[in-house]
Amino acid sequence: MLEKALKGGPKYWAWIGFLLLIIGAGFCTYIGQLQEGLTITGLSRDVAWGFYIAQFTYLVGLAASGVMIVLPYYFHHYKKFKGMVIMGEFMAIAAVVMCLGFIIVDIGQPQRMLNIIFHPTPNSILFWDMIVLNGYLILNVVIGWTCLECDRQRVSHPSWVKPLVYTSIIWAFSIHTVTAFLYAGLPGRHYWLTAILAARFLASAFCSGPAILLLVVFVVRKITKYEPGKAAIGTLTTIITYAMCVNVFFFMLEVFTAFYSNMPGHMHSLVYLFAGEHGHTELVPWMWTAAIFAIVSLALLIPPKLRYNQKLLPWSLAILVIATWIDKGLGLLIGGQTPNPFNEVTVYWPTGKELMISFMVYALGALTLTFLYKIATDVKRETGELTTED
């Protein structure tokens, strides 16, 4: 089926060329980082994890979100998701590719990366994160590819795929739980040191991930006439709405715990993020944007009339994505490390080079996704599944 990715019109190739251009430019910057070290980033002794790791965290959510389609389809036999399943699985592959990319660019000595395998250390959550991420990648590649190939040849899916699918559903929860454990188990980082962090991660993943997936699917629909079906879109939007409600609720729980208990350590990060501390207010406009966008997205998604309005939906979803991205792809990482262990504020802001390298990883993910979706939609076209309106 791979050859399908190599056939396409001029627009397809222009898009591929554009992505390659970004990858090329980002890679040159990355070579620079390899030579000079992470000093080209805005990181410091106090904020040692920044934009790269934040994007990694956000994208793990995107990877895990495919389960919101796969689970209803396999566990509840919700047949309307049939056309979307492969989209979710392929999105997960692209997301994990980006996750791994962000980890690689973040490591100070990437040539020693395999030390994690040569010296396995089960007491380190990073070790488990590596296992669950790579496991999830393999699961989705095997399942997605096998099912698509079977669809193409019009044979039913082999029986051994089912147990793998069930494994992958549980696995999806594990990848985001383990990623949350990376942060949740650290003493002295109060913003992360909360039992609800894994639950928050899942809630935010299950709203932002399907939202991104739907936005991408809308673009795919425009280009290829692939039709996921109104009912499928509606159900997924409902799932997104519920997950966003839970996500906002969980965040309020954190706010309550911090401020009602009045424990300084628990309040500091929130105060820094939403009001600024020691005269540093860099993140305040961002965090309030996130808060307002979160409320607006809920206002646009909760009333069924607005939720099922196809014209409005892409905007509601985009607003939701921005809100969750600021919360998790920016605030969470910086908030956890600010104030630092000495109660001081060191400002972190990603540098241009850092962003350039991040664009490279994002473009790599987009390229993977383009190839995979191209193959999937071509196969669906062949099998006549493309325009199943209901």
Next chain:
Amino acid sequence: MKQSRRNFLKFAGLSAAGLCIAPTAVMASGGSSGGAQYEVNSNHLQAKRWAMVVDTRKLNTEEAIEALAETCHHIHNVPSIDSNQDIKWLWSGTYGEVFPEQENNFPSEAQEKRRFPLLCNHCEHPSCVRVCPTKATFVRPDGIVAMDYHRCIGCRYCMAACPYGSRSFNFMDPRPHLDMDNINKKFPTRMRGVVEKCNFCVERLAVGEMPACAEESGGAIVFGDLQDPDSNVRKALRENFTIRRKPAAGTEPGVYYII
């Protein structure tokens, strides 16, 4: 000081087991290739659990701590970088910075004026070791939290995990920031992309010397075996009121402060 010396010399060359532990110490500190280096000799000092007591009544000015830091940084080839990507093994902070959860709204004059030395606490339950995915950071049998710079992948997980901000990352190549004609050739320099911190002078203990900061502090820093009831650190702990940094973090620091 003399007395504590003698105390430790008692241990010197006591057991062959010590010789098995000590070579790891030298390796852990980088083990420079060829030429002069610290090699474990028969004078090496041993303990069940190394610990440090800092008398902040005697050592509390910026200048005094800075002088110790200079010595430490010089013998360990720690570069001086003028940015927030700098490397620190030993430095000073105010009471509020060192004991952020135990700040008082009406501090004593002495406490308000004093500066306190800061370094890695060589914790009993170090979170930096718990999270390290490669065992590049590990606890030695004598309680010292040591690092193997050659194994570190630079993931900086240990920096996120240390509640005391004791670790530094080599964001850039440290060598251009060192006076290369004037480095300590017996101790390795580091490369970019790895983490480092105070190592309780393992390389000096291996040759029978006390940590440089303890030796130069004029008695304000005592260093010894926490498990030995007759050791000078136990004596100092018995006779003085001491506190440790962030007890709530549960790491059981090995550095005690007499206030």
